[in-house]
Amino acid sequence: MAWKPEFPGEWPTLGWTMLDWYTDMLAQPDCADYQPLVLTDEQAKFVLDYYRLDPRTGRRVVRRGVLSRSKGWGKSPIVGAIGAGEGLGPVVFDGWDANGRPVGRPWNTVRTPRVQFAALNEDQTKNAFEPMLEMLREGPVMDYYDIDPMETFVALPKGRIEFITAAALSKEGEKPVFAALDQTEGWVRSNGGKNLASVIRRNAGKIGGSTLETPNSYRPGTGSVSEETFAYAQAIEEGRASTGGLLVDHREAPASTDMSDDESLYQGLLVAYGDSARENGGWVDLRRIMDEIRDPATDPQDARQYYLNQVTHASDSWVSKPEIMAAVDLNKHPAPGDVITLGFDGSRGRNKGKADATALVGMRVRDKHLFTIGVWEPREGDPQDWTPNIAEVDAVVRETKEKFNVVGFYADPSGWTGQIAEWEALFASTLKVKASRDAPISAWPRGKDTRVADHVEMLRLALVSGEMTWDGSSALMRHMLNARRRALRRGGYLLYKQFPDSPDKIDAAYAGIMAYKACLDFISSGKSAKPVNGPRRRRKAVLA
Incomplete structure (x- = not known):
């Protein structure tokens, strides 16, 4: 069989299969009672893009993803879901069904899966690892798979899900099928972040694995992993580099957002937070975020970086991105x-x-x-x-x-x-x-x-x-x-x-x-x- 689109312009993806798997197997984290994990439309779209396939070969298109959103948007739960799915779910292309739709199979039918959640230190790894543990422990997945979600790693029927830090330089040579790199706007050479990112990408590349960065916006001039990734994306856009399977999903408040004007700030936050805002059916209280921004203890540049998700400027920059x-x-x-x-x-x-x-x-x-x-x-x-x-x-x-x-x-x-x-x-x-x-x-x-x-x-x-x-x-x-x-x-x-x-x-x-x-x-x-x-x-x- 071959790929059969149902409408003009449709492209194949295993994302639909994975969205169903998340809902069937995982629990919504941070809830008093069990609720199935259902992603927002924006989160779901990212999953569809991340698992896009080449219609000719069935090969996964994306080898390296970036999901850049405001603080509190919900990056950690979606990364936790993707990590759990990479360890257990049907994420490896296994041909086309009788209707010409893609079929997947788990990594453990190909190799022993190792999934890694990477951060600069152990406390930071908890951002995505702990929600993932809750999704597993409270979800139906415990009834269908022989897994043991422990505090420091998850034992799978074959393989494991673990977290690693910048101190783990001995990780060279491992073979992760998937690795999540959290808050890469702070990963620089001096704290070992750039070396850790390079090691992870080399390891994943050897076996056809994928990586996913989840930064807030970066500050130019820091030389962070996130800054270099966005520079690579821009080089692709301008034709100075090959596409190379990079997916960048970044949303920020409009450059015209005036933080001194309540209505302008509110509308800017509404754009930045999208469907995670309460007004759009989500959970983020934008008025509460505005109070944080107005707090005299909040640096305006921090507010732009973490809440508006805007790329601002280095201390000696000529201009800032919002300005121009x-x-x-x-x-x-x-x-x-x-x-x-x-x-x-x-x-x-x-x-x-x-x-x-x-x-x-x-x-x-x-x-x-x-x-x-x-x-x-x-x-x-x-x-x-x-x-x-x-x-x-x-x-x-x-x-x-x-x-x-x-x-x-x-x-x-x-x-x-x-x-x-x-x-x-x-x-x-x-x-x-x-x-x-x-x-x-x-x-x-x-x-x-x-x-x-x-x-x-x-x-x-x-x-x-x-x-x-x-x-x-x-x-x-x-x-x-x-x-x-x-x-x-x-x-x-x-x-x-x-x-x-x-x-x-x-x-x-x-x-x-x-x-x-x-x-x-x-x-x-x-x-x-x-x-x-x-x-x-x-x-x-x-x-x-």
């Missing part, structure tokens, strides 16, 4: 002929083969809307000595000139002096504002100084005050969030990477700063420029 996301306008689309300015920041490479990015960013003058034209940076599998394709970059610059009415174009000439000289010749007669009298495009030829610092801060203020908008492109957002402030002796600050050889790029942020500076210079010059109707055409000479 509030300025995103997806309804604005620069059209051919629009009057724009350009900013360019390029790189031909760095020491030790770690190449920076090259970026071209535009700003529409009439409404100060920043948009990404091109970002060139190394992709997964590129050689260490990667450099951007100069001909491709040049072609995009020339196409942009033909498409729009470019009235200002500022560029950092570092590494691109010759190319920028060619662009200066190309643009010189049409630019309304110039970087200098002798260099129409080449801005900051002697390096960045306090004058540059002024415009770095001006763009930040324009973003957070709503004076401008931007297109929300993932590459530009990533570069802006990667940027770190470093103070100058004479006042102000410039933007740098977290450390010199960091793989995190910031070049598009500087390109945006230059496009914004050119826009302000054009506006303050008092010059005018009309949109052109479509691509510019060269005038033909008329012979007398």
Whole structure:
């Protein structure tokens, strides 16, 4: 048999089978009397996605999952259910039935299952392990399976469910069919978390097992396991890395959520908590959460991280994600002929083969809307000595000139002096504002100084005050969030990477700063420029 969808677009999953298994076998935790475990719609959707199958081979699509939700949303019960199901339930593909629907069988028909709940310390492992024990002890599963749910592990008919901590470095070489990694926003190198995550993933990968992270939102710059996972997901989204079976389910309050306004905060929490909120049939009292947020002892950044589930910022970040996301306008689309300015920041490479990015960013003058034209940076599998394709970059610059009415174009000439000289010749007669009298495009030829610092801060203020908008492109957002402030002796600050050889790029942020500076210079010059109707055409000479 083969997979037979019941409606167009349907994909196969063992998730439906597992949802039934949870209800039939497990008890709802933290209840006075027995109730069968029934997941919310959002939790159920995650299970369906997590157990998705390839319709051609029946192979499980997801090898690595991330479930990121607000504190109290219900991550621990669902992880406990998945862990119990991986140890006992039919989670291994076993063909298609007579109707072309997927059939599963337990891991113990293939190998001895080992399920692990991992955390930084023993107390943290209780978040998901203890609810799982209650689900087993109070559920019908005790009547159907020969299991012994003890305090430190669960003995299965074949195999075991256990918890491990960052101190358990001897776990290298084990073979977990499933591992839950809890609160990975706090797993860093110094506490052994990064090493533990690497060991678990290697062990699971050897036998075709899967892992599941359950973090709250991370703080940029900490170098946590969660931060690196989200960076990997973004690389996949931008096409810089292969898909690799990663499932990310993350929900946060809208960036426009104002914690000082009761109604705005309430609506933001309603989005973040979804169907776990009482208003949506769940259990979370949002008004009680609001009281916690209002408590003077609650750090506002903690409130955003744990309750709104928003990615905030490091202490030296240039901007925070909520700030810049509030300025995103997806309804604005620069059209051919629009009057724009350009900013360019390029790189031909760095020491030790770690190449920076090259970026071209535009700003529409009439409404100060920043948009990404091109970002060139190394992709997964590129050689260490990667450099951007100069001909491709040049072609995009020339196409942009033909498409729009470019009235200002500022560029950092570092590494691109010759190319920028060619662009200066190309643009010189049409630019309304110039970087200098002798260099129409080449801005900051002697390096960045306090004058540059002024415009770095001006763009930040324009973003957070709503004076401008931007297109929300993932590459530009990533570069802006990667940027770190470093103070100058004479006042102000410039933007740098977290450390010199960091793989995190910031070049598009500087390109945006230059496009914004050119826009302000054009506006303050008092010059005018009309949109052109479509691509510019060269005038033909008329012979007398």
